[in-house]
Amino acid sequence: MSRIGKLPVHLPAGVTVSVSDTNVVTVKGPLGELSQQVDMDITVKVEGVEVHVSRPTDQPRHRSLHGLYRALIQNMVVGVSQGYEKKQEFVGVGFKCEVVGQIIQMSLGFSHDIHLMVPPQIKAEAVTEKKGNPILTLRSIDKQLLGQVAAKIRSFRKPEPYKGKGIKFIGEQIRRKAGKSANSK
Numbered sequence: 001m002s003r004i005g006k007l008p009v010h011l012p013a014g015v016t017v018s019v020s021d022t023n024v025v026t027v028k029g030p031l032g033e034l035s036q037q038v039d040m041d042i043t044v045k046v047e048g049v050e051v052h053v054s055r056p057t058d059q060p061r062h063r064s065l066h067g068l069y070r071a072l073i074q075n076m077v078v079g080v081s082q083g084y085e086k087k088q089e090f091v092g093v094g095f096k097c098e099v100v101g102q103i104i105q106m107s108l109g110f111s112h113d114i115h116l117m118v119p120p121q122i123k124a125e126a127v128t129e130k131k132g133n134p135i136l137t138l139r140s141i142d143k144q145l146l147g148q149v150a151a152k153i154r155s156f157r158k159p160e161p162y163k164g165k166g167i168k169f170i171g172e173q174i175r176r177k178a179g180k181s182a183n184s185k
């Protein structure tokens with residue numbers, strides 16, 4: 001049996017879960033509301049302050065969906081109760097980041113600035129301190145959407161291994177390479 005799938009999802013205070021007839025799980029909490037369509041073979045039951053996910057057989061397809069949907073429900077519960085946050089650091093000379101409404105304006109050493117419109121579910125905030133790298137903070141209740149937007153921003157200028165320039169997540173370790181060594185003959 002799936003180790004992840006058989007664990008119950010504990011509901012914190014203020015969070016409610018409802019399952020419709022069409023197997024749509026809706027999670028409501030203090031920060032908002034999220035819903036997820038669940039495969040018809042997977043059964044989701046709300047029992048008191050716990051949500052249990054079960055599967056009908058041990059087929060490989062059912063086994064993989066069992067753990068998947070339990071993890072998605074857990075992420076929704078955490079999202080509506082605490083929320084998620086990702087921080088990215090812009091490392092490089094002249095790299096800038098600015099947030100105007102829902103548009104992130106980035107200057108990354110190209111001939112033009114990059115403007116990215118983020119979805120309304122995501123709150124963006126940019127901080128630039130003196131003699132420090134700009135830091136972009138993204139907050140949302142939807143973990144999947146937050147990860148997609150953060151990966152898109154990182155894809156504009158991935159950290160390179162020689163100088164470490166680029167957009168990196170706070171706490172991420174960049175594998176560095178040694179440059180060319182001069183042969184003296």
